[in-house]
Amino acid sequence: QQTLKERLAELIPAEIENVKAVRAEHGKKSFGPVLVDQLYGGMRGLPALIWDGSVLDPDEGIRFRGKTIPEIQDLLPKAPGGSEPLPEGLFWLLVTGEVPTQAQVEALSKDWAARAAIPEFVEELLDRCPPTLHPMSQFSLAVTALNHDSTFAKAYQQGVSKKEYWGPAFEDCMDLIAKLPNIAGRIYRNVYGQGKVPAIDPTKDYSWNMANLLGFAEKNDFVELLRLYITIHSDHEGGNVSAHAGKLVGSALSDPFLAFAASLNGLAGPLHGLANQEVLLWLRKMQSKIGENATDEAVKEYVWSTLKNGQVVPGYGHAVLRKTDPRYSAQREFALKHLPNDPLFKLVAQVFNIVPGILLEAGKAKNPWPNVDAHSGVLLTHYGLDQMNFYTVLFGVSRAFGVAAQLIWDRALALERPKSYSTDAIKKIFAGK
Numbered sequence: 430q431q432t433l434k435e436r437l438a439e440l441i442p443a444e445i446e447n448v449k450a451v452r453a454e455h456g457k458k459s460f461g462p463v464l465v466d467q468l469y470g471g472m473r474g475l476p477a478l479i480w481d482g483s484v485l486d487p488d489e490g491i492r493f494r495g496k497t498i499p500e501i502q503d504l505l506p507k508a509p510g511g512s513e514p515l516p517e518g519l520f521w522l523l524v525t526g527e528v529p530t531q532a533q534v535e536a537l538s539k540d541w542a543a544r545a546a547i548p549e550f551v552e553e554l555l556d557r558c559p560p561t562l563h564p565m566s567q568f569s570l571a572v573t574a575l576n577h578d579s580t581f582a583k584a585y586q587q588g589v590s591k592k593e594y595w596g597p598a599f600e601d602c603m604d605l606i607a608k609l610p611n612i613a614g615r616i617y618r619n620v621y622g623q624g625k626v627p628a629i630d631p632t633k634d635y636s637w638n639m640a641n642l643l644g645f646a647e648k649n650d651f652v653e654l655l656r657l658y659i660t661i662h663s664d665h666e667g668g669n670v671s672a673h674a675g676k677l678v679g680s681a682l683s684d685p686f687l688a689f690a691a692s693l694n695g696l697a698g699p700l701h702g703l704a705n706q707e708v709l710l711w712l713r714k715m716q717s718k719i720g721e722n723a724t725d726e727a728v729k730e731y732v733w734s735t736l737k738n739g740q741v742v743p744g745y746g747h748a749v750l751r752k753t754d755p756r757y758s759a760q761r762e763f764a765l766k767h768l769p770n771d772p773l774f775k776l777v778a779q780v781f782n783i784v785p786g787i788l789l790e791a792g793k794a795k796n797p798w799p800n801v802d803a804h805s806g807v808l809l810t811h812y813g814l815d816q817m818n819f820y821t822v823l824f825g826v827s828r829a830f831g832v833a834a835q836l837i838w839d840r841a842l843a844l845e846r847p848k849s850y851s852t853d854a855i856k857k858i859f860a861g862k
């Protein structure tokens with residue numbers, strides 16, 4: 430059976446030709462106007478990147494290689510007895526555009542288990558971090574340190590040809606994904622005093638091992654949740670902060686560990702991945718203020734007080750999406766199936782009925798609907814993973830799948846260097862027009 434790398438080696442030459450042909454035919458054509466507002470708006474909506482792995486439609490949400498979340502839930506291989514897709518399959522799909530066989534997915538689980546160990550000095554680095562250092566800072570620190578053993582950095586030093594960049598980048602990306610559970614598990618156990626990190630079980634899949642390192646593998650539903658969680662958090666087209674940061678830093682030929690550490694630093698911001706932590710904090714504060722089983726009136730008043738204090742409602746709104754995030758819906762479906770009577774889930778559902786109306790009435794947010802982060806924390810909390818400031822680490826483990834897939838292709842196909850302008854230059858350009 431063919432490995433992922435062998436399949437890629439077949440796909441890359443054809444894709445290089447495909448891109449050459451598209452550029453020869455369309456390369457000098459204009460791709461629409463650029464508005465000055467887009468420059469000031471942080472390149473909002475500016476068409477500036479290519480990434481085939483996933484595309485985000487404002488109304489429909491994300492598609493991975495053309496497939497919706499329900500489609501991948503249906504099509505991708507599952508664990509024996511499981512019903513959620515294995516993230517191994519999603520990675521194969523992101524990288525190749527093809528749905529893998531069960532055997533190919535099992536081979537990936539084995540390959541990642543074999544690559545999972547982290548260097549002793551990285552373990553020591555993590556063990557020396559004070560538990561007060563945010564888990565995301567620890568995560569980024571450890572991933573940066575993995576660059577010590579980068580195959581890409583070594584190959585570059587040895588003068589690898591440009592044409593061969595993707596091979597060592599692929600090896601680093603596989604190592605990166607494989608080593609994240611050991612890093613995340615160690616951070617979790619160190620920070621929350623959960624004892625020694627268990628060994629990786631090479632007969633089990635990636636999500637089972639991740640759950641086991643956190644101490645939750647006994648709970649089969651939690652393992653299923655992680656499979657779904659990693660799959661849906663993996664990628665959200667190329668322009669979001671974490672994906673774009675990884676791509677940008679990778680374009681300097683910084684190795685995938687350095688590039689992905691940049692992604693993690695972006696993901697750690699409260700308007701991006703940290704929102705999942707913020708949502709839980711916000712819900713807990715609401716509960717302590719208005720009590721459990723609060724009336725709709727009390728919830729409405731609390732939401733308004735958040736806005737009046739000049740804060741955002743975490744988990745709601747999106748820079749691109751204009752409808753409910755299908756990643757939110759997938760998690761809601763999971764909750765309806767596995768934890769319909771959980772009191773915090775009921776609050777999340779109550780908030781879902783109330784917040785969009787208020788954001789619409791307030792009239793500022795372009796999208797009043799919930800995003801992925803509005804729902805993830807309640808699911809983790811249900812199974813006992815209630816340490817909120819760890820949540821973004823799990824988002825980070827998942828996001829590695831998308832960033833890694835993109836880095837491999839970027840090394841096969843292209844330096845990013847957009848042009849910035851000063852306000853003075855904008856005034857001069859349009860003077861008298």
Ligand code: CMX
Pocket residue numbers: 669699700701702703704736740741742743744745746747748749793794795796800801802
């Ligand atoms: N609550 C209150 N106000 C909000 C809001 C929310 N959930 N979402 C947007 N707004 C406000 C913006 O702050 C902005 O206000 P100003 O004009 O005063 O600056 C206005 O509405 C217009 O913003 P927008 O164009 O609709 O949204 P942006 O593209 O600027 O920002 C996002 C998108 C996600 C940062 C924003 O919706 C937000 O802050 N949401 C809450 C945080 C969150 O959930 N982030 C996670 C996103 C998903 C992810 O990346 O993980």
